[in-house]
Amino acid sequence: MHAAEMKALIQLHDGYANTQTGPNIDDLSPFVALQDVPVPTPGDGQALIKVHLAAVNPSDIHFIKGEYGQPRVKGMPAGFEAVGQVVAGDTPLMGQRVSFFASASGAWAEYAMTDAARLIPCRPDLAETDAAGQLVNPLTAIAMFDLVKESGAESFVLNAAGSQLGKLLIVLGRDHGIAPIAVVRRAAQADMLRALGAADVIVTGEEDPVEAARAIFKASKPRILLDAVGDQVTADLFFAMPSHAVWVNYGKLATEAPRLTQLGQMIFQNKRIEGFWLTRWMQQVDPARIPAAFAEIQERFVTGKWTTDVAGIVPLSDAMTQLPQVLAKLDGKAFIDPRQ
């Protein structure tokens, strides 16, 4: 039997904040608090998971700040994804190690709850840090790369290319022979991204990045721009891309509102702007695509084709003070360990 009470990072607000401050955070205390709360009880079709390790993604920070596309629920634990062991609920996976998206009770807690049908069994040789974060970033990478493959182009463009997700996408591009054109802010990242498989690197901090991009785009004719930033440089790169380009926005690292300076390209060059949301993709995709994607994801991590860069693992009990420092590191992913 599991305990009746648990520690968790509890949301302090309901709904949305109507701010746009981006995914940076210096201080968690306006948004969550470490509290003792009852362990949730799984209802029909739900499973309770003892959390081993929870991932911290930009979307988690957007969410607790009230800037994500889903409303906050005051009193509920935060945290979207984790790995853990199934300890209760009506599921044949009882006792097994699973990755999961915590849809019913958040993952920054000793126990989390979710739909039993959405549990992802983990291979025993999959590392905890890979398992904790195998959903939000890796599945998004696989799903968005399907768009790249469907575009039929020989290359694609991605920004925030030094992010965890960016690196997964670059490796996918390299492995499938579709040249990744990586957009980053800092020149220091360029060599690492080239070593990973980026065919070209555009550094937005340098002079005239859009002109540099134009020459690259002219040669390799990318059609998909995978955008986690949403700033003016992104818009300018989109307008520098060839006909039929699609700007796929999936995140908002920048707080500025980009201008559509060449709206006529939508008409005459058949360009398009749309968004990608993993939650919607999972609802709409052929259900058979999802287990196939997780088989590929785990194989990639286990064989070293993909790696998880760990910025730091903070104990749940110290997360309020330690998490912002780990998140401030420019490379790698932060985790919360509720067993410490």
Added chain:
Amino acid sequence: MHAAEMKALIQLHDGYANTQTGPNIDDLSPFVALQDVPVPTPGDGQALIKVHLAAVNPSDIHFIKGEYGQPRVKGMPAGFEAVGQVVAGDTPLMGQRVSFFASASGAWAEYAMTDAARLIPCRPDLAETDAAGQLVNPLTAIAMFDLVKESGAESFVLNAAGSQLGKLLIVLGRDHGIAPIAVVRRAAQADMLRALGAADVIVTGEEDPVEAARAIFKASKPRILLDAVGDQVTADLFFAMPSHAVWVNYGKLATEAPRLTQLGQMIFQNKRIEGFWLTRWMQQVDPARIPAAFAEIQERFVTGKWTTDVAGIVPLSDAMTQLPQVLAKLDGKAFIDPRQ
């Protein structure tokens, strides 16, 4: 036999201007000149048409200014569409009255030339002013209204609603029971548009038009925004629309570059921005859709379901001086008559 020489408004520039001044024009003389030029000789698959009446559309003005999606050709007559009589070329329509898009030699001339396969025979009871402009506006209205029908919504939004195209769309909405939400700049147009069939009218010159729109959108849940303006109010209206809204840009009356202030809606609300171009639509649509559309267009004009508001008809020989004044009229369409 036809004459060897003809009068025409000849383009003075090649290619693009890299300006964005919109479709207004005070003076034609920087862009076209009335000249005597040889009558073009149709090649294989082409037809020569003696022009009865040429329409003047916003796209014509964009084009001669070098601000349209197709490059200008110095020395060629301007003018995209007209009605006239086939006088030469390899076509079974020889001698007949046809509407046409002047793809090979422009329509602001005594003679124009185009692909013989694209000629549109006119019913004898179709008025010349309806026939001269039955392609650019009416076919665009029919084609974009297909998007509205496919959206499955009970309403749709259109701006520049007092334009010729706007009025055609409002009537289509009324006739198909899909409520047109008309966006206009001037309150003076509201009553006329309601009489025509607009279910709601949003006047952008009034205080807080977006708040007014939000209440309307909440009730009738439109999914398609047909946009000929491309300004910030358009972007704000798009972001005020419900989930799954599609912003379809097909013209650029405004010169400002709108800001994407709510880019996250692309992700979480599945919104999309795209363009509509009649030329692309005609290449991609089921070929059977086109004659069916023209049968409907002519039927609508002949039976009075659609009407062409005539701002003025100027003789070709006086167009350089008279056309800007007629175009400056706020309501109705301008025509050029090369037979005067």
